[in-house]
Amino acid sequence: MMIRPKNWIFAVAAIAIVTASAVTACKKTAVDPFPASGTVAGWEKTADTRVFAAKNLYQYIDGDAEQYIAAGVVTTSTADYKYKGQLEATADVYTMGDAVGARKILEHGQTKDAKTVQLGDAGVAYGQSVIFRKGPYLVRIVAFESTPETPQALLALAHGIEAKL
Amino acid sequence: MKSRREFIKTTATGALILGSRSKLGLAAMLDQKAQHGEAAKSKVVVARDPSLHSAAGQLDDKRVLHLLDRAIAAYTGRDHPVEAWKRIVPVGKVIGLKTNGLGGKGISTHAVLVLAIAERLQQAGVKPGEIIVWDRNARDLQACGLTINTDPSRIRCYGSDVAGFEDQPAVWGTASVKFSKILTRECDMVIGLPILKDHNLAGVTFAMKNMYGVVQHPYELHSNNCNPGVPDLNCIPVVRNKVRFTIGDAMSSVYEGGPGFHPEHLWQPNALIVGEDRVAVDRTAWQIIERKRAEVGLPTLEADGRPPHYIVTAADAEHNLGFNDPKRINLVEI
Numbered sequence: 001m002m003i004r005p006k007n008w009i010f011a012v013a014a015i016a017i018v019t020a021s022a023v024t025a026c027k028k029t030a031v032d033p034f035p036a037s038g039t040v041a042g043w044e045k046t047a048d049t050r051v052f053a054a055k056n057l058y059q060y061i062d063g064d065a066e067q068y069i070a071a072g073v074v075t076t077s078t079a080d081y082k083y084k085g086q087l088e089a090t091a092d093v094y095t096m097g098d099a100v101g102a103r104k105i106l107e108h109g110q111t112k113d114a115k116t117v118q119l120g121d122a123g124v125a126y127g128q129s130v131i132f133r134k135g136p137y138l139v140r141i142v143a144f145e146s147t148p149e150t151p152q153a154l155l156a157l158a159h160g161i162e163a164k165l
Numbered sequence: 166m167k168s169r170r171e172f173i174k175t176t177a178t179g180a181l182i183l184g185s186r187s188k189l190g191l192a193a194m195l196d197q198k199a200q201h202g203e204a205a206k207s208k209v210v211v212a213r214d215p216s217l218h219s220a221a222g223q224l225d226d227k228r229v230l231h232l233l234d235r236a237i238a239a240y241t242g243r244d245h246p247v248e249a250w251k252r253i254v255p256v257g258k259v260i261g262l263k264t265n266g267l268g269g270k271g272i273s274t275h276a277v278l279v280l281a282i283a284e285r286l287q288q289a290g291v292k293p294g295e296i297i298v299w300d301r302n303a304r305d306l307q308a309c310g311l312t313i314n315t316d317p318s319r320i321r322c323y324g325s326d327v328a329g330f331e332d333q334p335a336v337w338g339t340a341s342v343k344f345s346k347i348l349t350r351e352c353d354m355v356i357g358l359p360i361l362k363d364h365n366l367a368g369v370t371f372a373m374k375n376m377y378g379v380v381q382h383p384y385e386l387h388s389n390n391c392n393p394g395v396p397d398l399n400c401i402p403v404v405r406n407k408v409r410f411t412i413g414d415a416m417s418s419v420y421e422g423g424p425g426f427h428p429e430h431l432w433q434p435n436a437l438i439v440g441e442d443r444v445a446v447d448r449t450a451w452q453i454i455e456r457k458r459a460e461v462g463l464p465t466l467e468a469d470g471r472p473p474h475y476i477v478t479a480a481d482a483e484h485n486l487g488f489n490d491p492k493r494i495n496l497v498e499i
Contacts, residue, residue, distance in 0.1 A: 058384040062267055062377070063424040064365055066387060090269065109422050111429060128428035142426055144271045146222065 033093045033137070033164045034079040040160035042153060046088075047080040071104045072097035074136075083153045087145055091161060094138040102133035117155065120162050127151060130158045134165050206495040207442030207488045209449045212236035213499070217416055217435040224416060230281040233412070236437045237285075239499050250289035253410060254354065260291055261352030262298045263408070265359045265375050266305030271426035274358045274414045276310030278437075282356070282412060283320055293320045299347045301378045302326035323347075330381040338397035342380035348403060355408040357443070361415040361434065361450050362423035363458075367391040368466040368473030370424055371450040372411040372443040373399050373486070390471050396479035399443065399486055411446045413438035420457040432457060444479045444487030445494045451476060 037044040050060070054073050057065035061076075068076070077093045096102045099121070106122060114124040120139070123132025128143045128150055139161055143150050214232045218224055234246045243249035254260055262282060266273040283296055294317045300306050302324035303313050314322045325345035334341045348355065359375035366387055367374055373395045377383035386394030399405060415438050421430040434453060440446040451473050455465060466472050480489035488494055 058382075061425050062383055063367070063370070063387070065384065067365055088270065109427070111421075113429070126429040128431075142271065142428060144426075144428075146428070 033077060033139070033161050034091060035157070035160040035164065040157050042084045043157050043160070044082050044085070045079055046082050049077055049079045052076045052078075067108070068094055068096075068105065072101035081157060083143075083149070083157075087143055087147060087150060087153060089141055089143040089154065089157065091139065091141045091157065093161065093165075094140075096136045096138060098136050099133070102136055102138040105138045106131055106133045117158075119155075119158055120165070123158070125151060125155065128154075130154045132158060132162065134162060137165050139165075204493060206493050207440060207445040208240060208495045208497060209438065209440040209442065209445045210236050210239045211415075211436055211438050211449060211453075211496065211498045212239060213434070213436045215435055218433055224275060224277050226277050226281075229275070229277045229416070230284070232437055233278065233281045233285070235499060236412070236439045239497050240439050246285055247288045250285050254286060254289060254291060254356075256290050257295075258291075258353035259295045259297060259351060260286060261347060261355040261407075262296065263355050263357050263375060263379065264298060264300045264306065264309050264311070265370075265378060266300050266308035267378065268308070268360070268362060268419070268424050269426045270308045270310075271428060271431070272360060272362060272417065272419055272423070273305070273308040273310075274360045275416055278412070278414050278416070279309065279311065279358060282358070294318050296320045297347060297351055298322040299328075299345075300324050305378070325379070325381075335401045335403065337401045339393055340386060340397035340401060342382070342386070342398060342401070344401075344403060345379045345381075348379045348407065352407060354410075357408055357411040357413075359411070359413050361413060361418040361438070361453065363419050363421050363430070363454055363466075364391075364423050364471070364473075366471060367395065367475060368469075368471040369447065369451045369454050369476075371413055371438075372446045373475070373479060374447075376404055376408065379404070390474065392475035393478050393484075395475040396484040396486060399479065400484050405486070408443070410441055411439065411443060413446060413450060415450070415453065418454070418457075420454055420461065421463055442487035442494075444476060444489050446487075447473070447476045447479070448489050448491070448494065449496060 034049055052060045053075055054069050057076055074095045074097055079091050081089045110124060117123045117125045119132035120134030128146050130141045132139050141154050141158055143154055212232055212235050214228055217228050237249045238244050241249040241252050262279055264274040279298055286296055298311060306322055306324055311322050325347060328346040330343040330345055331349055334343050357372050357375050359371045362370045364370040367390055376398050386398060415434045415436040417433050419427055419430045420432060438446055438449055477489055479486040
C-alpha cells in the first residue's frame with residue numbers, strides 16, 4: 001500500500017511527538033540528582049543511589065508514603081552522604097508529577113521556626129534539615145547530628161543537588 | 166530453620182507454655198487486685214532519667230542500663246535485675262527482640278537499649294543463641310546501630326529479608342497477612358522494642374503498630390488511619406500469644422512528621438515505657454505525644470485528622486487486647 005505524502009508528514013510528526021513525550025517522561029526518572037563525592041566541598045557520597053517507584057515507596061518510608069503518593073510522586077531517589085568523614089546525612093529527591101505536588105509537600109508540616117532559603121523555586125531550612133522544591137522535584141536533606149557546621153554544610157549540599165536538577 | 170510440621174508443633178506448644186508461664190508470673194501480679202474484688206488493672210511503668218543524654222546529644226550507656234533496671238524492677242517488684250528478668254522470660258526458649266528501624270538512623274530503636282536487654286537476658290539464663298534481634302530488613306537494623314549476624318552460637322541479628330515470609334496468609338478481621346518466619350518459626354516469645362513516634366496515618370506508632378514490621382505488605386493495613394488494621398493484626402494468635410511484653414524506647418521521639426525522621430520535630434522524653442498490656446502501653450504513649458504537641462502549640466491528633474482510634478478499637482469486646490480506660494491502667498511513673 002502506498003503512503004500518500006500528506007499522510008507521511010503526519011506519521012513523522014506523530015512519531016516525533018511520541019518520541020519527545022517519551023524522552024520528557026523518562027527525564028523525570030532518569031535524572032541523577034546526587035553530586036559525586038568531592039563535587040561539593042567536604043561531602044562524600046557513601047552509598048549507591050536507591051530508587052523507589054511510587055508503588056514500592058512503602059519499602060522506604062512506610063507510613064509516610066501515602067502523602068507523597070497522594071501528591072503525585074512518580075519516583076523517589078535517596079542517597080547517603082558524609083561531611084568531613086563525620087556528619088552523616090541522607091538526601092531524598094522526590095520526583096512528583098508536577099510542581100503542584102512538590103509545593104503541597106513542601107508547605108505541609110512547616111513550623112514557625114522554618115528559615116526561608118534561596119533554593120530552587122522555594123525552600124526552608126532548620127537546624128538539621130533543608131527542604132526545597134524545583135519544578136516537579138521535592139528535595140529533603142536530613143543530617144543526623146547537630147553541629148555548628150551542620151546548617152551551612154547542608155545548604156552547600158542542597159545547592160549541589162539543585163544544580164543537577 | 167524449622168520445617169512446617171515442626172513449626173506448627175512448636176508454635177502450639179510454645180503458646181501453651183508461655184500462656185501458663187504468664188499466668189504464673191507477670192499476669193499473676195496484675196490479677197491480685199481482681200482477687201480482692203476490685204477491677205483488674207494493667208500496670209504500665211514510665212521510667213525517666215533527664216540526664217540520659219549528654220550535652221552533645223549522645224546516650225549514656227550506663228544510664229540506659231540503669232534506667233532499664235529501674236523500669237523492670239518497678240514493673241516486677243523485684244529489685245535485683247536478674248531475678249526480675251527471670252519473672253519475664255521463660256528458660257530454654259528463643260526470645261525475639263523486635264526493634265523498629267523504619268524511621269532511619271535518626272529515629273530508630275537505640276542499639277544501646279537492645280544490648281542492655283540482651284545482657285540482662287543472658288544473666289537471667291537465656292543463651293546467646295536463643296536471642297534474636299530482628300526487624301524488617303538489614304537496613305532497618307543497621308539504622309538502629311546494630312550489626313547483622315546469623316551465626317546461631319551468638320546473639321542473632323537479621324531481618325525478614327533473610328528469613329522470608331510464610332506462603333499462606335493468616336487472617337483475622339480485615340487483616341490478611343503473611344508473617345515473617347522469624348515470628349512464626351524462630352521465636353517462642355517476642356519482646357517489642359518500638360520507638361515512640363508521631364505517625365502520619367495512625368496518629369501514634371508504638372507497641373501495637375510495631376507489628377506492621379512483622380508482615381510482608383504492611384501498607385495493606387493502612388486504610389482508615391490503620392483502624393482496625395492495627396488491632397486486627399494484633400489479634401492474630403501468633404502475635405497475640407507470642408508478643409507478650411513491651412519495652413518501649415521513648416528516649417528520643419518525634420511529635421510531628423513521623424514515622425520518618427524529622428529532626429525539626431525531634432525531642433527527648435528520656436523515658437522507657439514498659440508493660441505487658443499493649444493497649445495500655447499505647448494509650449500511655451499516645452498521651453505523652455499529645456502533651457508534647459500541646460506544649461509546642463500543635464493541634465491534637467484528633468484535630469489534625471489522625472486520631473489513634475485503633476487504640477480504642479483494640480480495647481473493645483471484639484478485640485479484647487487490653488485496657489484503654491485510664492481507670493483500668495495502673496500507671497507507675499518513676
